[in-house]
Amino acid sequence: MIFCVSAFDVAAAPGAYALWLRLEAPLDVRVGKISATLPAGNYLYCGSARGPGGLRARLSRHMRPQKRAHWHIDQLTAVASVLGAFVQEDGDECAFNAALGDLPIPVAGFGSSDCRRCAAHLRLWPKDATLPSRWENARKAAESRLP
Ligand SMILES: [Zn+2]
Numbered sequence: 001m002i003f004c005v006s007a008f009d010v011a012a013a014p015g016a017y018a019l020w021l022r023l024e025a026p027l028d029v030r031v032g033k034i035s036a037t038l039p040a041g042n043y044l045y046c047g048s049a050r051g052p053g054g055l056r057a058r059l060s061r062h063m064r065p066q067k068r069a070h071w072h073i074d075q076l077t078a079v080a081s082v083l084g085a086f087v088q089e090d091g092d093e094c095a096f097n098a099a100l101g102d103l104p105i106p107v108a109g110f111g112s113s114d115c116r117r118c119a120a121h122l123r124l125w126p127k128d129a130t131l132p133s134r135w136e137n138a139r140k141a142a143e144s145r146l147p
Pocket of ligand 1: 094097115117
């Protein structure tokens with residue numbers, strides 16, 4: 001697993017990612033017929049990229065605010081800051097999400113319409129919550145690579 005702040009640091013290969021987003025203000029979102037308000041704060045969204053361009057293409061889409069809304073997560077990336085992503089080539093999005101099982105789910109069903117295993121693929125990341133050690137280590141390794 002690596003942590004990156006730019007899509008250019010990621011291979012154009014298939015795999016899983018967890019996008020780190022920060023909402024500066026509450027945001028109303030829709031999941032099907034359900035409306036909910038996400039509080040301001042940090043979020044992690046687990047997804048996978050299997051199409052052309054793989055992880056690099058998908059992350060670069062997420063990191064670009066202007067686009068035609070297609071997925072639930074597009075409601076967030078349109079306004080939230082994307083602070084980086086945890087990435088694993090050949091990884092599995094549901095395994096990523098399961099590793100974050102201690103973090104609260106803000107809206108049931110968000111990002112997991114196609115998934116039968118997970119209650120949602122979006123997690124709230126409270127300030128005092130630490131991530132699994134593999135994730136924290138990836139973030140520390142990325143920080144140590146900064147000039
Ligand atoms: Zn899942």
